[in-house]
Amino acid sequence: MCRTSPCGVAASPRRGPGLRKRRPSRDGPGLAGTGACPVPSPEDRGEGTAVDETALDKRAANHVPLTPVDFLRRAGAVYPGKIAVVHGDRRVTYGELWRRARALAAALTAMGIGRGDVVSILAPNTPAMLEAHYGVPLAGAVLNAINMRLDAPAVAFILQHAESRLLLVDRGFASLAAKALAGMTHKPAVVWIDDPAAIGEPPDALDYESFLAAADLSLPVAGVADEWDSLSLNYTSGTTGNPKGVVYHHRGAFLNAVGNALTFGLNPESVYLWTLPMFHCNGWTYPWAVTSVGGRHVCLRQFDAATVFRAIAEHKVTHLCAAPVVLTMLIHAPAEARIAFDHGPVQVATGGAAPPSAVIEGMERMGFRLTHLYGMTECYGPSAICAWQEEWGALPLEERAVLMARQGVNHVTVAAQTVLDTATGEPVPADGSTIGELALRSNTVMKGYLKNPKATEETLRDGWLHTGDLAVMHPDGYVEIKDRAKDIIITGGENVASLEVEEVLYRHPHVMEAAVVARPDEKWGETPCAFVTLKPGSEEAVTEADIIAFCRANMAHFKAPRTVVFGPLPKTSTGKIQKFVLREEAGKLT
CATH class of the missing domain: 3.30.300.30 (ANL, C-terminal domain)
Structure with a gap:
């Protein structure tokens, strides 16, 4: 008998409500009925087929499910002695990181957690949070990273709605977890994570290190059977107050991570500072992107301008992602908190409200190079980038800032981006003034909303992810958002x-x-x-x-x-x- 699970997507035949595969026409919407003359087939021309498909089937040798878990498997083999993670005085090599992720998967398997089961985690940007991004999906389970800024009722709602089997909780958030669990009828098991910088009493539960130490590494784990399997579950604010559970699949996370690595210029020498919460769209998939190239993760438990400057200088940080509020805090940090660095410009990707020219100028003056992104939880984070054009460098800052503040063009792994007329559903003219709704189509679009087929159908209708954001398309193909539908407020x-x-x-x-x-x-x-x-x-x-x-x-x-x-x-x-x-x-x- 096939085991059921909250996400309903453990094996290929089981897709769950509203999360089935969508198979649009190969020609794509808008091409049917155009009157275009079809290309004659080889048979019509009296010829043999161009490619003989005999015995050209998918098989184990030529078709492997895409999964970001393989990034760590490879890094652990290629760079076993290379420092993968820095957290205070702690250093973790890629070989050790892979072994710990493998131990987590084995420990989950031993307690009966497997394909499609949800494992929640309430923790800041620590090594344990990074390990969960590999160990949980390696066990076939679904990772649910919870926003630590939520109140107890919201955390309880997520745990109940996701039907979490296990909650990994950092000691510093044990009180929040206890309040959330207190009102629940069906509580998940709890494993608490210790951290040198955590403040708070640990819960009366098994600790994380003992949990890993007891794991039998010889125990087979589920792994990934289908790249459409659910990988993670992220909750985003809903218009009715209750958050919606966005379900990611392995294929989308793999591709978005690769797209981030290409777009942001990550390489084996990259040092990435974790100023962006890993609970937010799985850190925009950077837990996987940085590992894919064998770069270094510098964990940051809590944001503080002085700590950021110190980390950049000490570890020679090359890349970081942050909300605009973080950039403002860096710019206005007191003089004694700033530490100069001379290892080249630090690449910074920011999303949310467009950064004003003063922020762009201030960041450049301190040695940062800013890239504006657009994305949402439903598309794994970044889906558009304001791709830099060489000629912009010669423009005055004020003109350049206007161009750089646009949301830009589609990410390299996003198949299509357009602005649709909200009445006709057709693309608006690229005149920079006609407003429509920004829409996306990509392998990096969510499977759907957990247990909410109506919202899934509405958001993914007509072959597009409807973002709800109102935008214009400029003549150069760059989009610019003009307003946010449904009155969503983006704060920090x-x-x-x-x-x-x-x-x-x-x-x-x-x-x-x-x-x-x-x-x-x-x-x-x-x-x-x-x-x-x-x-x-x-x-x-x-x-x-x-x-x-x-x-x-x-x-x-x-x-x-x-x-x-x-x-x-x-x-x-x-x-x-x-x-x-x-x-x-x-x-x-x-």
Whole structure:
């Protein structure tokens, strides 16, 4: 009997709800019915077939499932003595990293966790988090890296929705994990991870090092049977407040990692600093990309400008990825925190809000070279890059910044990127002014949303991943996003659904109406701004500080509004709140 699993994709015949393979026409949408004259077949021309397909079948020798796990398998064999991971005073070689990942897979297998089962992890950018990106899929299981910034109810929701079998939890987040598990009926097993820099009491559970030490490395592990097998499960904010579980497959992760290595110029001499959380789109697939070339991972448990500068200089860091807020913090770091480095420009990839010219200039002055990316959880992170053109170097900074701030062209492993008219579904003209919806088609697009076939069908309809972002296409083929649909707010690189914040606001006893929009912020890119109408007689009973405190007590702090404006809300004749008016008002606030 075939074992079922939460993701429902353990073996080829079992695809799960809404996650089946899609087989579009070989010609692709938009080519049928064009009246084009078909090319005559060899038989029509009275000839034999151009290629005799006899005995040219797929077989073990010529068709191997693509999986990023193979990157570490190869690196462990090719570079066994090379330093793969740096974490404080700790050094881990590629040979050791492979053995530890193999031990994790064996330990999971021994406790009955296998193909399609979900293993969650609540940890910062430490070696254990990196090991999980290999050991969990090597066991055939699905990795679920959880955002540490979430509150306990959100973590509990993810663990329940994913039906996690095991939770790996860093000691520093044991309290958060305990609160999340307290309200759950069906709890996952727990293994706690120790770390020299962690603060907090460990849970009453098996520790990670003992878990690995007891593993039988001779025990066979499931590995990868099909590249369409589920590899990881990442939760992203949903418009109703509950996050959606995005399911990745091995093929997509392999290809996106290779695309990142090519696009970002990674090589065996590369030293990558982990300023981007590995829980965010699996670190944009860089846990696999850096390993694919045998580069070095420098782990960073917590971001601090002084620590970043020190790490860059000490380890001669060549690459890092970061949200715009991180760049701003580096630029405005106090003089005593800055440490000069002279080993060449550090390549920095940033996504989210377009960096202003002052940020680009400030980063270049300090020895960084900036590349603007676009992506979303549904496409494994980066899907578009503002590819550098040589002639831009001769332009004044202000003109160059305008070009560099665009989202750009499709990633090397993204098959197609376009901007579609929201009414007709046809591509808009490349005039830089006609607005449509940014859409993607690629092997690096998610399988779908876990247990949500309706949302999967809506997002992947008509052969495209519909991003929900409104953009224009420029004459040179570069896209530029003009607005975000569904009122998603990006603060510090994290997505916040405005409806989720509004739901909390409406629970406040003095709030009658509420609407939340993005307010521009120099540090965070954007922050939630709440417009609130109080109930009659409540004007003297509540303040801005009271509203903010209430939100922070009922949701993750980064999602809570930082600004609250009281007064009547602008509405249409049908009673719909005019959020575009509120966005304009938020932009004027000082």
